[in-house]
Amino acid sequence: xxxxxxxxxxxxxxxxxxxxxxxxxxxxxxxxxxxxxxxxxxxxxxxxxxxxxxxxxxxxxxxxxxxxxxxxxxxxxxxxxxxxxxxxxxxxxxxxxxxxxxxxxxxxxxxxxxxxxxxxxxxxxxxxxxxxxxxxxxxxxxxxxxxxxxxxxxxxxxxxxxxxxxxxxxxxxxxxxxxxxxxxxxxxxxxxxxxxxxxxxxxxxxxxxxxxxxxxxxxxxxxxxxxxxxxxxxxxxxxxxxxxxxxxxxxxxxxxxxxxxxxxxxxxxxxxxx
Numbered sequence: 461x462x463x464x465x466x467x468x469x470x471x472x473x474x475x476x477x478x479x480x481x482x483x484x485x486x487x488x489x490x491x492x493x494x495x496x497x498x499x500x501x502x503x504x505x506x507x508x509x510x511x512x513x514x515x516x517x518x519x520x521x522x523x524x525x526x527x528x529x530x531x532x533x534x535x536x537x538x539x540x541x542x543x544x545x546x547x548x549x550x551x552x553x554x555x556x557x558x559x560x561x562x563x564x565x566x567x568x569x570x571x572x573x574x575x576x577x578x579x580x581x582x583x584x585x586x587x588x589x590x591x592x593x594x595x596x597x598x599x600x601x602x603x604x605x606x607x608x609x610x611x612x613x614x615x616x617x618x619x620x621x622x623x624x625x626x627x628x629x630x631x632x633x634x635x636x637x638x639x640x641x642x643x644x645x646x647x648x649x650x651x652x653x654x655x656x657x658x659x660x661x662x663x664x665x666x667x668x669x670x671x672x673x674x675x676x677x678x679x680x681x682x683x684x685x686x687x688x689x690x691x692x693x694x695x696x697x698x699x700x701x702x703x704x705x706x707x708x709x710x711x712x713x714x715x716x717x718x719x720x721x722x723x724x725x726x727x728x729x730x731x732x733x734x
Contacts, residue, residue, distance in 0.1 A: 699723060
């Protein structure tokens, strides 16, 4: 029986109908199922760290932060269940000391450490980006363009995004960075006697990390060879697309409330069978 639960991810871990509704996402439904089945103790503690647009660096970081909070409460690592939803490997976040300069140049909002979260199934009062911007002068800037981004379609992108994808982005770097964040979280969990489970937003991101051959690249070989894959689940989109149920997605491609419930059933069954 687990005494702690940590989940994390991007917008695919939330039900978004204009505002993020935490209690309709698969992490919340999973928590309720585990509790009712006696997998979670009645005096459990839990954290969900999810935010739309999250890249894998922040997902790893926020997961470790949530785990550390449970450890600080005196919960042993072997009593903590952790389920992570990795995001797109082409999402990168950079910490900016002075967001006011960047915001004035790009009219872009920033992501902050608080994110969207719940503790023990209860929503934490959500503070808008705009309110946070008035309180803080630093945060994470997100560049999020498709890996096949080309110059011809860049005219609507922000200057920072254009510069990054024009001069710095590469598929090799996308893969290595995500594997690095995965390895960092994996090692953190191993040191604390926690076995994490992983799912993905899209199956192709999972395939690029686990199946792509980057050739004679030492960093990729080392990281890929040390990733533990026996606790990797099917991606959210692949599972819901293959499920016999219908109408599991919203028009924008995110899971709807029913989709989140269906996926939480799959995760729960997977956790009890692995």
